[in-house]
Amino acid sequence: MSSNKINFLEAIADNYGIDRNSVVFKYIERKTRASERGSKARRSLGNLYALYVLAEDYINENFEGSSFTDLMQRMKAMPFGSKLQNHPLDNRLNDEVKRQFNVSDNMLPVQPANLEDGRKARKISIDLLAEHNMNPGSSASFIVDSIDSYITIIDDNQTAYLNEIEAANTDAEVAEVIAEAFKYNSDARLFEIISFGLLYLHFVKMNIRFSMDGAETLQQLTLYRTGRTNANDGGIDFVLKPLGNFFQVTETLDFKKYFLDFDKVNRFPMSFVIKTDLTPEEVRNQIKKDALQQYSTQQVEIYMKLFDEIYTLNELRSILEEVKMSTHSVSTLKEIVVRCFKLEYGLLDE
Numbered sequence: 119m120s121s122n123k124i125n126f127l128e129a130i131a132d133n134y135g136i137d138r139n140s141v142v143f144k145y146i147e148r149k150t151r152a153s154e155r156g157s158k159a160r161r162s163l164g165n166l167y168a169l170y171v172l173a174e175d176y177i178n179e180n181f182e183g184s185s186f187t188d189l190m191q192r193m194k195a196m197p198f199g200s201k202l203q204n205h206p207l208d209n210r211l212n213d214e215v216k217r218q219f220n221v222s223d224n225m226l227p228v229q230p231a232n233l234e235d236g237r238k239a240r241k242i243s244i245d246l247l248a249e250h251n252m253n254p255g256s257s258a259s260f261i262v263d264s265i266d267s268y269i270t271i272i273d274d275n276q277t278a279y280l281n282e283i284e285a286a287n288t289d290a291e292v293a294e295v296i297a298e299a300f301k302y303n304s305d306a307r308l309f310e311i312i313s314f315g316l317l318y319l320h321f322v323k324m325n326i327r328f329s330m331d332g333a334e335t336l337q338q339l340t341l342y343r344t345g346r347t348n349a350n351d352g353g354i355d356f357v358l359k360p361l362g363n364f365f366q367v368t369e370t371l372d373f374k375k376y377f378l379d380f381d382k383v384n385r386f387p388m389s390f391v392i393k394t395d396l397t398p399e400e401v402r403n404q405i406k407k408d409a410l411q412q413y414s415t416q417q418v419e420i421y422m423k424l425f426d427e428i429y430t431l432n433e434l435r436s437i438l439e440e441v442k443m444s445t446h447s448v449s450t451l452k453e454i455v456v457r458c459f460k461l462e463y464g465l466l467d468e
Contacts (some may be wrong), residue, residue, distance in 0.1 A: 126267045128274050134260040137250040141219050142257055145169075147220070150268045165192040165214055168206035169227055173261035176254065183231030183241030197269050198463055199455035199466050207240055225249070239303040276463050279308065283455060289448040293438060294449065300393075307462050310367045311389045313357060314343050315427065315454040316437045318367070319447055321358060328360070341365075344460065354383070355391075363426060369393040371401065380424045389426040391434075398428035 127147055128138070128185055136143050149166050168391055171192045175184055192200050212226040219225075224245045231239035247254035279298075286292040298304055299312035321339040328335045340356050356365035366379050379388060392401060402425065409418045441447045 126271065127264055130260055130263050130267065134256040134263075135252065136257060136260045137252055138372065140249045140252060141215065141221060142249065142252075142259075145215060145218070146264050163196075163198055163269075163383060164193075164202050164206040166268070167196055167199055167202065168211045169242075169261055170265045172227065172240065172249075173258040173412065175263060176242050176247065176258040180240070182233065183229075183239045185233060186238040186240060189240055197273060213284040218412060229385065238282070269324055276459075280456070280459055283452060283459075286452065287447055289442055292448050292452050293442050296438060296455065297435075300435065302393075306369060308459075309369070310355060310391075311395055311455055311458040311462060313367050313429075313434060314341065314458060315451050316434050316441065317341050317391070318454060319441055319451060320437045326360065358389075362390045363389060367391045371396075371404055371408075373405045376405060376425075377409070377421050380421055385420075386423055387426045389428065391429045392442045394430050395432065397432060398430060401428050401430060421467070 127143075127150060128265060130136075131143055138144075146169075147167075149162070149189060168189070169190050170349045171184070174192070175181075186204070186207060190202075190204055193202050193206075207228060212228050212374070215221060215226055226244055227243055227246055229241050229243050231241040233239045244254055247257035249257075279295075283292070283295045288297050296312055296315075318341045321341050324339045325336050326339060327339060337360050339360050339361065342359060344357055345353050354364050355367045357363070358365065364383065364386065365459070368375065369392070371392070371394065376390070380386070394401065402422065406418060406422055410422070442450055
């Protein structure tokens with residue numbers, strides 16, 4: 119655990135008399151792992167924000183709860199929250215707490231509530247706030263203060279990287295900042311953004327010739343980023359037009375993850391960008407070897423044939439070296455990364 123994380127979370131818990139064995143403390147501790155700069159943890163905010171607005175109601179003595187619509191509006195108004203969906207209030211927060219701590223239903227954070235006009239409403243679990251004889255109001259304040267502090271920390275971290283790359287003036291400086299994404303403990307979103315920028319420049323130099331009814335056309339290959347890192351997009355991160363190739367970015371070599379990704383798209387072939395120093399051939403061999411321990415040779419071969427291209431850190435570093443040979447390419451890469459970075463973290467949202 120980072121000292122940064124200990125300092126902010128445990129200090130707040132001590133201030134409010136929060137038991138460190140409580141579900142409230144342990145859940146927030148687990149969800150704030152991305153507070154350390156460079157953490158691989160994804161900054162998933164939906165469940166935290168759902169917990170936040172429910173605790174906020176309790177602090178404001180709104181013990182009857184708020185309408186679903188009101189809670190969602192308040193979540194969306196929070197930093198980086200404009201694109202949040204309703205899943206955390208529906209079931210995602212409760213499901214995660216249930217899965218991680220195996221608590222009874224009365225301890226699940228999101229409890230149903232009925233307003234006088236019959237609107238769909240939610241309120242926080244009093245039993246959760248009062249666990250280990252904690253003061254419910256103090257627990258609610260701990261939730262709000264902890265999440266506020268967490269957001270401040272990751273906002274500072276994100277701004278720091280953005281400032282760093284925007285301040286990079288020479289080609290060498292830009293390349294050095296870009297290469298930070300290749301470090302083992304770099305942020306998952308940053309790695310995806312850098313991968314996109316490099317592969318975009320890699321493919322945009324290529325053209326493909328089509329012939330339809332005797333008429334030939336020449337089209338430039340263009341890579342598109344399909345959504346944000348934590349979007350519910352069915353596992354597709356990039357699409358290469360006009361070929362229609364799918365790309366997924368990942369940091370794991372667990373064969374089950376790859377096979378699941380293929381199943382999500384009805385076993386459509388896919389390319390992968392993988393954060394590893396292994397070669398593409400070594401990746402294929404390891405995935406196949408691991409899969410054969412649980413599946414038949416026939417089953418494994420079906421999935422292995424679905425792998426299109428594999429890009430690892432070796433290929434990405436090679437592309438970056440090519441990019442560094444052109445000032446225009448370096449400038450374009452910087453522009454792509456800055457824009458994707460701002461879009462990813464909601465800095466372009468209205």
